[in-house]
Amino acid sequence: MPETLAYRDQTFINFRDFRFDSPAGHAFRWVDVKRFDLPRSDPGDDWLLTALIGHVAFRDDYAGGGVEAEGLRHGPYWLRHITPARYVHIDEGRANELLRGWAEQFGALPPALTACLEREVYLLLAVATNRYQLEDLGREAFHDWGGVHTDFHELILIDRAAGVLSLLVAADD
Numbered sequence: 001m002p003e004t005l006a007y008r009d010q011t012f013i014n015f016r017d018f019r020f021d022s023p024a025g026h027a028f029r030w031v032d033v034k035r036f037d038l039p040r041s042d043p044g045d046d047w048l049l050t051a052l053i054g055h056v057a058f059r060d061d062y063a064g065g066g067v068e069a070e071g072l073r074h075g076p077y078w079l080r081h082i083t084p085a086r087y088v089h090i091d092e093g094r095a096n097e098l099l100r101g102w103a104e105q106f107g108a109l110p111p112a113l114t115a116c117l118e119r120e121v122y123l124l125l126a127v128a129t130n131r132y133q134l135e136d137l138g139r140e141a142f143h144d145w146g147g148v149h150t151d152f153h154e155l156i157l158i159d160r161a162a163g164v165l166s167l168l169v170a171a172d173d
Contacts (some may be wrong), residue, residue: 008164010035018116028172029170031169033168035164036057038158050084052167053083053084061073076143077137086122087133087134088132089134102121102170124157125155127162134154149172150171152171
């Protein structure tokens, strides 16, 4: 039996913390990265995805409520709709295109935010062994108030060399 997926730490990047030329520039966007230590054994990606979905830290609605130990929501979705099969493998280029396009959708970012994203987000994409994107589960999977995010992007980044799995959510409120 493989070991468990152990929660390590979290980084939260709030675009509002950076000075934009226009007050609407940040559009209430943010990136949340939760990191987990990989087990010493290599149980495989399916096990890692299953362990992550079952982890208490995954029960986060990303709308201010934080992690709820008995929670039934994850992002805009009912937790019951999220399975390993709902994650699609993507390459580094597609992951970069997705996140950079989302981050820069309203124009150029302040240099300090760009540097922060390079260090805390894009580096994770570059060093990951495998990258998975949660597919759009559709409105039928939304929980009771699941439409609060205009954009909700979720990536799981596995870095076997560093022994870390990162759950990265880029969204708005």
